[in-house]
Amino acid sequence: MQLRREYKNVLVLVIAQAIVGAQLPIAVTIMGLIGQNLASNLCWATLPISLMVFGSMTTAPWLGLVMQKFGRRVGFWCGCFGGLTGGAIGLFALSISSFELFLVGAYFTGIYMSTNGFLRFAAADTASPEFRPKAVSYALAGGLFAAILGPQLVNFTYEMGAQQYMGTYFAVMILNSLGFVIFNFLDIPKVEKGKENTFVDKSYLDFLKNPTILVAIICGSVSYALMNLVMTSTPLAVVGMGHSHYSASNIVSAHVLAMFIPSFFTGHLIARYGAERIVSYGLLLLTFSGAVGLMGIELGHFYVALILLGLGWNFGFIGATNLLLTAHKSHERGKVQGLNDFLVFGSVTLASLTSGTLMNCTGGSAQAGWSLVNWAMVPFLILAAGSLGWLYFHKKNRKESVERVF
Numbered sequence: 001m002q003l004r005r006e007y008k009n010v011l012v013l014v015i016a017q018a019i020v021g022a023q024l025p026i027a028v029t030i031m032g033l034i035g036q037n038l039a040s041n042l043c044w045a046t047l048p049i050s051l052m053v054f055g056s057m058t059t060a061p062w063l064g065l066v067m068q069k070f071g072r073r074v075g076f077w078c079g080c081f082g083g084l085t086g087g088a089i090g091l092f093a094l095s096i097s098s099f100e101l102f103l104v105g106a107y108f109t110g111i112y113m114s115t116n117g118f119l120r121f122a123a124a125d126t127a128s129p130e131f132r133p134k135a136v137s138y139a140l141a142g143g144l145f146a147a148i149l150g151p152q153l154v155n156f157t158y159e160m161g162a163q164q165y166m167g168t169y170f171a172v173m174i175l176n177s178l179g180f181v182i183f184n185f186l187d188i189p190k191v192e193k194g195k196e197n198t199f200v201d202k203s204y205l206d207f208l209k210n211p212t213i214l215v216a217i218i219c220g221s222v223s224y225a226l227m228n229l230v231m232t233s234t235p236l237a238v239v240g241m242g243h244s245h246y247s248a249s250n251i252v253s254a255h256v257l258a259m260f261i262p263s264f265f266t267g268h269l270i271a272r273y274g275a276e277r278i279v280s281y282g283l284l285l286l287t288f289s290g291a292v293g294l295m296g297i298e299l300g301h302f303y304v305a306l307i308l309l310g311l312g313w314n315f316g317f318i319g320a321t322n323l324l325l326t327a328h329k330s331h332e333r334g335k336v337q338g339l340n341d342f343l344v345f346g347s348v349t350l351a352s353l354t355s356g357t358l359m360n361c362t363g364g365s366a367q368a369g370w371s372l373v374n375w376a377m378v379p380f381l382i383l384a385a386g387s388l389g390w391l392y393f394h395k396k397n398r399k400e401s402v403e404r405v406f
Helices: 002-038 047-070 072-096 099-117 119-125 132-141 143-157 166-185 204-208 211-240 245-260 263-273 275-293 299-325 330-361 366-375 378-405
Strands: none
Touching (some): 002 072, 002 211, 002 245, 047 072, 047 330, 099 330, 119 299, 204 211, 211 275, 211 299, 211 330, 211 366, 211 378, 263 275
16 A cells, blocks of 8 residues: 555656646746846846745745644645746736736746646655655656756747747636646645654754754755756846757757666666765766766757756655665655755855846846856855765764764
């Protein structure tokens, strides 16, 4: 019965990631371009993406607690409601050409983005320890189908409606409506109330004092933030270099495919080699992505850089997620996972804000802005690599101390 439940839940989460999650590549593809058209200052072109990520950051802590108290299903329904509301507001904002209202809609879309991040944790809830890395990886693999569906919906609905992208936002509303049905099939029990009172309630600071949790958050934040930093600027850079809107959409699609295709085997690699090693490979791939981005501005350079960026995110983020799951107990999951996503999406918010500033308001040209975006990756890659090395030596020294005692 347990095996049947864990596989069923993963299947539901894969379907949800594929269908409802398609709104995220849609948002990344069009929000910056819409912002560029509606904003009075080009420096604010990527502000809608930043507001979406800010919405995700600010709702993650309370959504984690909602899921722990009322169950995963209720929490995911909250996300669908947020995405549906965001789509409706975005549609209306486009109809009246209001940048300010469009930002409000972007914030509500961020509520769904937050719950989408919890999909990977939900996959682990009913999974056995042996299946857990694979469950997390498979749940994220649904993003492969989202990567195909999202950009294709953009291409299909681009010219529908009185204003460009109005039809796209209507499609977003349909996707979120389907989410209410899909999540109804989720079968994840709540944490038993009788067990909650038998444990000491730790503060957020207590959790951050745990080296494994701290490093998992740092590496997860850096992997996601750098991916967002570069991806947010990509449509603006591609179009700014004289390439077409369709090229920008296809490059984003290739990038999102690279984010999720490895998920079919990332869990197996983590189970075999360990989360820390897979995270280190992810950081290396992110480094190669930045290097390729600095080599040129032809479509080939964009494709290779963004594919490497997606691969790096996959290894870095999934590896960090599995590292986090080894460092807390079931009754702590709401608080720890909410804290993790608050800090991860907080860093992503800063990255998306920085992305627009670097791309449009520095360097004097699209090419110079794109170069600055890629150079900005360096210090954060050093931070993540340094924290991972520190955790390795911390565990090694602790193991040696235990061996000396016995």
